[in-house]
Amino acid sequence: MAWDTTRTRRLLLEAAVEEFAEHGPQGARVDRVAVRAGVNKERIYQYFGGKRQLFTAVLEAELAKVAAAVPLTGAHLTDLGEYAGRVFDYHCAHPHFLRLLTWEGLERGRAEVAAEDERAAHYAGKVAAFAAAQEEGLITGESDPAHLVYAVYALATWWFTAPQVVRMITAGVGGDGPEARRAGLVRLVRRLTTPDDRTGGHRSHA
Amino acid sequence: MAWDTTRTRRLLLEAAVEEFAEHGPQGARVDRVAVRAGVNKERIYQYFGGKRQLFTAVLEAELAKVAAAVPLTGAHLTDLGEYAGRVFDYHCAHPHFLRLLTWEGLERGRAEVAAEDERAAHYAGKVAAFAAAQEEGLITGESDPAHLVYAVYALATWWFTAPQVVRMITAGVGGDGPEARRAGLVRLVRRLTTPDDRTGGHRSHA
DNA sequence: CAGAATTCCAACCGCACAGTTGGAATCACG
DNA sequence: CGTGATTCCAACTGTGCGGTTGGAATTCTG
Numbered sequence: 508m509a510w511d512t513t514r515t516r517r518l519l520l521e522a523a524v525e526e527f528a529e530h531g532p533q534g535a536r537v538d539r540v541a542v543r544a545g546v547n548k549e550r551i552y553q554y555f556g557g558k559r560q561l562f563t564a565v566l567e568a569e570l571a572k573v574a575a576a577v578p579l580t581g582a583h584l585t586d587l588g589e590y591a592g593r594v595f596d597y598h599c600a601h602p603h604f605l606r607l608l609t610w611e612g613l614e615r616g617r618a619e620v621a622a623e624d625e626r627a628a629h630y631a632g633k634v635a636a637f638a639a640a641q642e643e644g645l646i647t648g649e650s651d652p653a654h655l656v657y658a659v660y661a662l663a664t665w666w667f668t669a670p671q672v673v674r675m676i677t678a679g680v681g682g683d684g685p686e687a688r689r690a691g692l693v694r695l696v697r698r699l700t701t702p703d704d705r706t707g708g709h710r711s712h713a
Numbered sequence: 714m715a716w717d718t719t720r721t722r723r724l725l726l727e728a729a730v731e732e733f734a735e736h737g738p739q740g741a742r743v744d745r746v747a748v749r750a751g752v753n754k755e756r757i758y759q760y761f762g763g764k765r766q767l768f769t770a771v772l773e774a775e776l777a778k779v780a781a782a783v784p785l786t787g788a789h790l791t792d793l794g795e796y797a798g799r800v801f802d803y804h805c806a807h808p809h810f811l812r813l814l815t816w817e818g819l820e821r822g823r824a825e826v827a828a829e830d831e832r833a834a835h836y837a838g839k840v841a842a843f844a845a846a847q848e849e850g851l852i853t854g855e856s857d858p859a860h861l862v863y864a865v866y867a868l869a870t871w872w873f874t875a876p877q878v879v880r881m882i883t884a885g886v887g888g889d890g891p892e893a894r895r896a897g898l899v900r901l902v903r904r905l906t907t908p909d910d911r912t913g914g915h916r917s918h919a
Numbered sequence: 920c921a922g923a924a925t926t927c928c929a930a931c932c933g934c935a936c937a938g939t940t941g942g943a944a945t946c947a948c949g
Numbered sequence: 950c951g952t953g954a955t956t957c958c959a960a961c962t963g964t965g966c967g968g969t970t971g972g973a974a975t976t977c978t979g
Binding site for chain 2: 530531533534543605606608609610611612613614615616618620626629630631634635642647650651653654655656657658660661662664665666668669670671672673674675676678679680683691692694696698699
């Protein structure tokens with residue numbers, strides 16, 4: 508059989524996504540990644556350098572995916588509830604990502620993270636879009652645009668970040684499940700971001 | 714010197730809180746806990762049983778602390794923004810807890826967690842209080858009470874759960890810091906929970 | 920104060936696991 | 950087809966770390 512280096516690399520990365528998402532950077536086992544990929548573990552060191560760098564590669568790959576899958580289009584700025592719903596849908600379908608992101612937050616903490624500049628620019632773009640929408644009166648001007656971005660992501664993702672807590676909070680909700688949560692989320696974000704009736708335009712949050 | 718078993722136990726638990734909050738259940742080292750506590754590590758196995766049980770003990774101790782420190786009084790139901798602010802303040806002052814909770818969520822996932830029944834009752838109480846406040850028209854009836862509880866905690870805590878993301882989102886905020894974040898949070902929660910002007914009483918969210 | 924029970928520790932054990940090595944199979948090039 | 954470079958793997962290594970052991974110091978009991 509011919510060598511297929513891109514395939515080998517891909518198999519390792521895919522296996523690593525699973526392994527790291529499941530067990531985290533500390534709990535992940537290099538041997539398990541190799542077995543999952545059906546490749547000798549020594550390949551990991553040749554292709555990626557080591558366990559730590561493999562985690563970085565995994566994170567960067569998943570970051571690129573999510574950024575591409577859930578863009579913030581102009582249309583969403585008139586209904587951020589639906590945007591939050593889309594974000595929720597993505598994480599529902601791809602639960603790996605938020606686990607990886609959460610682990611990154613816990614372990615790297617305040618230090619510089621992978622793809623720092625790209626990611627900073629990405630979020631700056633969101634904040635700028637929100638600010639512009641505020642100027643146009645599409646969303647409330649009563650909060651700092653960055654805080655609105657914060658709220659949308661916090662509300663859309665906390666389901667997955669603290670699942671054990673959410674399970675207890677929603678224990679009494681009749682028909683709790685992804686659909687009910689999504690609907691509740693959309694409602695929350697709409698109430699939070701819709702401009703106040705009384706004012707048509709921008710209002711300072713200072 | 715006389716034996717002081719409660720002191721030894723306390724020293725171990727305090728050291729373990731630090732160690733687990735810093736490194737997580739996987740990254741934590743039993744030897745380091747012992748050194749921090751100034752106690753032989755064998756004591757850990759006599760007092761707690763092992764690393765895993767020590768983590769459980771740490772979590773239960775911290776859960777009790779936070780539940781006692783930030784109660785939801787009747788007065789807060791007229792201003793949930795301020796309640797969210799109190800929750801934020803606690804986690805600002807005691808950043809250990811949310812790290813431990815997040816790690817629990819990642820590792821235990823959907824399985825049963827420590828003090829399951831107590832915690833479930835605790836959250837059920839919050840939801841019931843929110844529902845009662847809705848009936849009285851103190852907070853909006855447009856969302857399921859459980860979803861409002863969800864929103865309050867999500868907004869109050871996500872700062873600490875995804876610090877690297879928050880750092881990038883708020884990079885452009887002038888004077889970003891704990892005070893600015895707290896103020897923004899209070900404003901968000903107030904807008905989210907204040908009853909709609911048009912209706913004095915309860916409105917179904919069905 | 921004898922001796923049983925408890926608290927504590929220094930030293931040890933075994934293995935799981937990140938990373939390495941030496942060499943076999945495959946490819947690229949003339 | 951021959952020679953050097955590349956991809957791959959089985960087997961190995963060193964050690965970090967969870968957990969244990971044997972026994973010394975201290976306290977309890979009678």
